[in-house]
Amino acid sequence: MDTTTTHYVRLATAKELSLKLHEPVPVTIDSLSAALCCTPRNVKFILRKLEEQGFIHWHPGRGRGHHSEMTLLRSVNESLENHLRELIGRGKIKEAIELIGNVDINETLQEQLLRSLNKHMGFHSHVETASGQDVLRMMRSRRQGNLDPAFVYTAFETYLLGQVGNTLVTYDAKSNSFQPDLAHMWECSEDHTVWIFYLRKGVRFHHGRVMTSKDVQATLQRLHGVHSPSIWLYRDIERAEITGDYCIRFKLSRPNRFFLHLFSCIRMTILPYDMDVYERLIGTGPFQITKINEDVLELGAFEAYYGIRPHLDQVHIWFVPDLGPNDRYYELPGTSRLKLPSTDFNTNSINYPALGCQYMLFNFRKEGIHHHPKFRQALRMVYDSVALVKDLGGNRITPAGSFLPWKSEIQDWTESSLEHARELLYSSGYQGETIALSYTLNKDSKAAEWLQRRAQVIGLRLAMCPCEDNIHFGETMNAELIMAEEILEEDWQYGMIHFFKNLSNHFHMCMTPDLQSILDQKLDHFAQLPSIERAELLDEAEEMLRENNWILHGCHMNKRAQLDQSIFGMQTAEFGYMDISQLWIKISSEVCFASKESP
Known part of the structure; x- marks a missing residue:
């Protein structure tokens, strides 16, 4: 924020001055000096600047005992909104974001500024006058996660990789079949x-080289070389043999009917063998990364893309971790939750009931009362799925007894008794000790506070341990209870087996080696089975979790999307995010049909 606006906001919001809009208020140079934290000499210089730029009217006192008078000519809202528009107009998006996050204002005003910023970012694209390009701007409420396909963990980063890279085949959920991609x-x-x-022949990477079977071989070898958490799924592959520039053969140690799933998932995004992912992420997808730092990720359309070139020329994703969401934010696919004006009807809306659910884990790597079955049964009743949806609502749409919504639908749902939970808690030997509950700040705050209140009813003491995000596990693993959310891929069988066998997710981190071994034995022959039997085995594995209360399923979520009506081509990609390669911007009819007047 520029110094003049900063000084004005400080004066206008200083409680000791009690300044009022359009009303003269007596002040002294000393009181202004205290509010501005500067010398009286500098105060006079600042006042002159403020009056010259139309922020205030200043009437100096004449003679001893006569106070000066100051009149505010602009509201704080107006001043900040004007400055925000000025920053955006000059292309200073980072400064505009920092203005909202850093300025000392109330929550209502911060929300107004965020809505104003949304109008210039996530809710519409525009033609940049200088470049003549269509640019879509978005915001995320957390820092960029890992974009390495071997280690990618979160849904948004997985979705982004799908825009930057390609796999050999793709899974089509509608037909439950596989379609050609890099392999024809x-x-x-x-x-x-x-x-x-x-x-396919002639497919080029973003750095210009043509893709060959050597790149496919190197991509698989890299998963082993970097010890990817997903490597368990590829353990049956004995060797990958190059039989030509455009043909590759995989020899397995035992039958694998799940093989196509493994080569359609994001972990097998084909990477060039001659580039280091840690230096630069290169793929074959419709968009290439043109800039990435802690503040912004910029994508540009890849002109040599082997498929259909994206309509958008650029996509800019800004990371705003200090602007946490609440229930009035909406999930803008490809962004995080952005605040919408309640009276703005000029948007397209999409609802996407996501596969997966919110759930709670017990951290069995820590000693404590949560190892007792009756304690977990009591928590099952406190963290009641029916009450969770009924009490909190919002985008929590249905109770979950499984990660799969259609499995939850067939269950009989009745709300649990907290009195029964109290009896189970007492029977478990609980002695009033404090149990730590880890959750993601802002995202899970309401559910955590709700759980704490219900726990108090039965005499269970929960200590709140908020974390900034769910990507880094350091703080999380210090707690006995962990709130989490799992959004599955459209290829739900892959999503489920990857959840059970991913070495870097919350579930694996919380399970002891003995418990993990039980699950491993159950799932060992998973890939050898046909599809129907695989589904039955996954159901058995999930039933094991339910019976032992290793996981407490919470609720299924609805991901809501809203975009400006000028954006067309809305199609959902993985996890319900918008496929930005299909989006295009419709110029207004007035512009299209306007005719130049005759000279």
């Missing part, structure tokens, strides 16, 4: 121990 055809032996992929 594939085949397998009768016993499913040999798989062969035939690659």
Whole structure:
């Protein structure tokens, strides 16, 4: 924020001055000096600047005992909104974001400024006058996570990788089938121990080189080399043999009917063998990364993309971790939750009931009463799915007894008794000790506070341990209870097995080796089974979690999207985010049909 606006906001919000808009108020140079934290000499210089720029009217006192008078000519809201528009107009998006996050104002005004910023960012694209390009700007309420395909963990980063890179095949949820992508055809032996992929010719990476089977081989080898948390799924592959520039064969140690799922998932995004991901992420996708730092990720349309070039020319994603969401924010696919004006009807809306659910974990790596089955049963009743949806509502749409909504739908739902929970808690041997509850700040705050209140009713003491995000596990693993959310891929069988076997998620971090071994034995032959039997095995594994209360399912979520009506081509990609490669901006009819007047 520029110094003049800063000084004005300080004066206008100083409680000791009690200044009022359009009303002269007596002040002294000393009181102004205290409010501005500067010398009386500097106060006079600041007052002159403020009056010259139309912020105040200053009437100096004449003679001893006569106070000076100051009249505010602009509201704080007006001043900040004008400055925000000025920053955006000059392309200073980072400064505009910092203005909202850093200025000492009340929550209502911060929300107004955020809505104003939204109008210039997430809710519409515009034609940049200097470049003549369509640019979509978005905001995220947390820092950028890991974009390395071998380690990607969060839904948004997984979605982004789908815009930057490609896999050999893609999974089509509507037809429950696989479609060609970088491979135009594939085949397998009768016993499913040999798989062969035939690659498209002429596919280029963002750095210009043509993709070959050597890149596919190197991508798989890299998963092993960097010890990817997902490597368990690829353990049956004995070797990958290059049989030509555009043909690669995989020899397996045992039959694998799940093989196509493994080569359609984001972990097998094909990377160039001659580039280091840690230096620069290069893919073959419709967008390439043109800039990335802690503040912004900029994507540009890849002109040599082998498919259909995106309509958008650029997508800018700004990271605003200090602007946390609340229930009045809406999930803008491809962004985080952005505040919407309640009277703005000039938007397109999409509701996306997401696969997966919010849930709670017990951290079995820590000693404590939560190892007792009756304590977990009591928590199951406190963290009641029916009450969670009924009491908190919002985008919590249905109770969850599974990660899969259609499994939850067939359950009989009745609200649990807190009195029964109290009895179970007493039977567990609980002695009134404090149990730490970890949750993501802003995202899970309401649910955590709700749980704490219900726990108090039965005499259970919960200590709130908020974390900034759910990406870094350091703080999280100090707690006995952990609130989390899992959003599954549209390829739900892959999503489920990856949840159970991903070595870097909350679930794995909380399970002891003995408990994990039980699950490993259950799922060991998963990939050898046909689809129906795989689904049954996943159901058995989830039932094991329910019976032992290793996981407490909470509720299924609805991801809501709102975009300006000038944006067309809205199609959902993975996790319900908007497929930005399909979006395009419609110029207003007035512009299109306008005719120049005759000279």
